[in-house]
Amino acid sequence: MIQIRCMAVDDEPIALEKLESYIRRIPFLELVALCDSPMEAVQVMMERRVDALFVDINMPDLNGMEMVSSLPDPPMVVFTTAHTEYAVESYRFPAVDYLLKPFDFTNFQRAAGRLLKLAKVSNSMATTSDEDYLLAKDGYKYVNIRIAGILYIRGMRDYVKIHTEEKKPVIVSTSMSQIKEKLPPCFLQVHRSWIVNIRKVKEIERMRIVIGEERIPVGDSYRQQLMEFLRLHSLDK
Structure with missing residues (x-):
């Protein structure tokens, strides 16, 4: 503990x-x-x-x-x-x-x-180990997704879309809360529809998180958690 x-x-x-x-x-x-x-x-x-x-x-x-x-x-x-x-x-x-x-x-x-x-x-x-995997059902098949390779997750109406470094997005029929329970704490929910792998963040500017070419919004109710995380891990303190 x-x-x-x-x-x-x-x-x-x-x-x-x-x-x-x-x-x-x-x-x-x-x-x-x-x-x-x-x-x-x-x-x-x-x-x-x-x-x-x-x-x-x-x-x-x-x-x-x-x-x-x-x-x-x-x-x-x-x-x-x-x-x-x-x-x-x-x-x-x-x-x-x-x-x-x-x-x-x-x-x-x-x-x-x-x-x-x-x-x-x-x-x-x-x-968090680079060898940890998440087993997910994508359509009619099950796929192993390397957790360290996940960039971000976007919640849609009845499913989530997992964006990774290795392949096209994996679409899984589950909720944001359910998938969040299976992820290590280095994945932060920054919006009701977005979870990001903090290790993959390129930059954060004006409450927009940049990962690759994607600019991810930060929801109002998630800002305090994000700001505290940045304070704890920033070199400029």
């Missing part, structure tokens, strides 16, 4: 205790440290590996967003705040999620689930 090493940062003791309690209830979260100031948190991150931050925005001296912006290689971030204006402002940052205080365990689980999803994507970049 993937373990996400996380740290909670909040200047309010009660809020910090709640974060500690919630983190310890999630099996895939490993608590590295609890910090009551951003400066202490920065020092901890210089000494220990931290995969994810649960950080309050409104803190004295240095607020949560300023702290994250100052990090040369920031981890995944979940902002917490009691102020709605900060919650709106936090959307400008490539955060995984934000939690508006007072939040309950259900809200926390949602944010933790998003962290896990992104961690799986990151982990899959190094673990």
